[in-house]
Amino acid sequence: xxxxxxxxxxxxxxxxxxxxxxxxxxxxxxxxxxxxxxxxxxxxxxxxxxxxxxxxxxxxxxxxxxxxxxxxxxxxxxxxxxxxxxxxxxxxxxxxxxxxxxxxxxxxxxxxxxxxxxxxxxxxxxxxxxxxxxxxxxxxxxxxxxxxxxxxxxxxxxxxxxxxxxx
Amino acid sequence: xxxxxxxxxxxxxxxxxxxxxxxxxxxxxxxxxxxxxxxxxxxxxxxxxxxxxxxxxxxxxxxxxxxxxxxxxxxxxxxxxxxxxxxxxxxxxxxxxxxxxxxxxxxxxxxxxxxxxxxxxxxxxxxxxxxxxxxxxxxxxxxxxxxxxxxxxxxxxxxxxxxxxxxxxxxxxxxxxxxxxxxxxxxxxxxxxxxxxxxxxxxxxx
Numbered sequence: 184x185x186x187x188x189x190x191x192x193x194x195x196x197x198x199x200x201x202x203x204x205x206x207x208x209x210x211x212x213x214x215x216x217x218x219x220x221x222x223x224x225x226x227x228x229x230x231x232x233x234x235x236x237x238x239x240x241x242x243x244x245x246x247x248x249x250x251x252x253x254x255x256x257x258x259x260x261x262x263x264x265x266x267x268x269x270x271x272x273x274x275x276x277x278x279x280x281x282x283x284x285x286x287x288x289x290x291x292x293x294x295x296x297x298x299x300x301x302x303x304x305x306x307x308x309x310x311x312x313x314x315x316x317x318x319x320x321x322x323x324x325x326x327x328x329x330x331x332x333x334x335x336x337x338x339x340x341x342x343x344x345x346x347x348x349x350x
Numbered sequence: 351x352x353x354x355x356x357x358x359x360x361x362x363x364x365x366x367x368x369x370x371x372x373x374x375x376x377x378x379x380x381x382x383x384x385x386x387x388x389x390x391x392x393x394x395x396x397x398x399x400x401x402x403x404x405x406x407x408x409x410x411x412x413x414x415x416x417x418x419x420x421x422x423x424x425x426x427x428x429x430x431x432x433x434x435x436x437x438x439x440x441x442x443x444x445x446x447x448x449x450x451x452x453x454x455x456x457x458x459x460x461x462x463x464x465x466x467x468x469x470x471x472x473x474x475x476x477x478x479x480x481x482x483x484x485x486x487x488x489x490x491x492x493x494x495x496x497x498x499x500x501x502x503x504x505x506x507x508x509x510x511x512x513x514x515x516x517x518x519x520x521x522x523x524x525x526x527x528x529x530x531x532x533x534x535x536x537x538x539x540x541x542x543x544x545x546x547x548x549x550x551x552x553x554x555x556x
Contacts, residue, residue: 184372190389193396194379200410200425208430209459211411213530216395223393225412228532231555236432238556239461239526240534248545255539256548264556269463269524272489276507282485305485310543314491316463319534319556 238319239269242298243312250277250307255298257317261291265325271300271315279305287315388419432530436523437466443517446478447504453523455499460525461533462499464492472516479511492523499523532556 203211212225213236228235244252250273259266271287287300300313328348336342371377373384409426416422426432440448446469455462467490471477478486486508492501503519510517526533534553541547 184383184385185388185390187390189392189394190387191394191396192381195393195395196410196423197379197382200408200423202427203411203413203424203430205430207413207415207424209529210415211413211424211426211430213409213411213432216397218397221394221397223395226530228528228530234556235532236530237526238532238534238553239463240553241536243536243538244541244547245538246540246542248541248543251545252541252547253545255541255546258549258552259556260552269465270490270492272491273487276487277485278483279485280483285488302485307487310541316492318463319553321556 234321236324237321240317240319242315242317244298244300244315245312246310247300247313248310250275250300250302250305250311250313252298252300252313254292256292257289257296257298259296259319261294261296263322264296265320265322265327266296267318267320268298269316269318271313273300273302273307273311273313275307275309275311277302277305277307281305287313289317386418388421432527434525434527436525438519438521438523440519441516443504443519445504445510445513445515446508446517447506448517448519449502449504450495451501451503452495453499453501455523455525457494457497457499459528460499461528461531462492462526463524464490464501464521465524466520466522467503468520470518470520471510472518474512475510475515475517477510478505478508480508484508 212227214223215226216223226235227233228238242255242257244255257266266289268288271285273285277283281304283302283305285300285302287298289296289298291297298315298317300315331344331348334342334344369377369380369382371382371384374382409431410423411426413422413424414420440451453462480486484507486505488505490503492499494500501521501523503521532555534555537549537553539547539549
């Protein structure tokens with residue numbers, strides 16, 4: 184059947200689709216559906232107004248207070264987006280009598296995502312730069328569940344979540 | 351006259367049965383086509399809420415260069431998903447320094463991040479050595495060099511105690527297809543010696 188124009192339906196395909204082949208792997212298009220007009224459109228992140236499935240951004244926070252970034256406001260709305268730090272590193276030596284595990288991440292404050300990074304208990308001699316690679320997912324595609332736990336592992340080194348959300 | 355007569359029979363049948371089949375005599379939908387359909391300009395679908403069933407859906411795409419007409423709907427299978435995860439196991443690293451591992455993943459098609467890092471010391475390797483209060487700093491970075499992605503891992507200013515010490519590094523590389531993910535690149539903010547700062551505005555285009 185050929186429809187020379189637009190088409191409206193509640194269901195499009197009921198049969199089995201053919202799998203994508205290696206010929207199509209670099210040219211296939213992903214589709215999404217607008218919640219405003221229900222039209223199906225292709226995803227094209229090369230267009231300025233089209234975000235793609237997610238965005239990746241690298242924040243370089245230079246001239247920090249030695250190795251400490253207590254809070255950097257990305258201004259990204261935490262009700263509409265999820266932000267995750269995928270990897271991070273600091274650019275110079277830290278000093279102290281003990282050593283430390285670097286900690287970094289995001290937290291939501293007043294509906295905005297705040298970055299933080301630090302080597303606790305040790306410090307750099309000069310102001311340094313944290314590099315944080317972050318993924319920004321629209322919540323259309325990503326669901327964030329509330330924190331689970333605390334899981335008390337009773338002074339042992341292992342534990343188990345016996346009732347995971349997705350099974 | 352004959353044509354009008356046929357149309358009126360068809361309309362009456364459609365009203366009685368409420369289902370029309372093309373290529374089938376037993377349609378179960380309002381309009382059921384056993385075969386292909388081509389739509390010229392746009393498709394609109396009444397929204398249906400997703401029912402929670404993580405393994406019960408297929409992500410579909412279209413092929414803009416398919417045979418006969420463009421736009422054949424295809425199901426994405428494992429190898430060609432928008433995100434690909436490739437675990438790596440790098441053995442026999444000299445001391446702790448993996449200065450430049452060329453993954454030969456093309457930068458024009460993908461951008462990558464690394465996650466799930468694990469460092470396993472060889473027998474006798476007592477870890478990163480320091481005899482004073484300098485605790486060094488740990489680099490864990492994926493970077494572009496030429497047309498491919500490279501990885502750097504290690505303590506650039508410290509070492510293991512012995513030159514014979516080795517590490518095994520395990521990590522996952524996440525490949526994001528540039529056709530579906532937006533790369534906003536690198537943005538630098540000067541915190542002017544403070545431990546707080548603000549971007550001013552959220553990134554544009556998210």
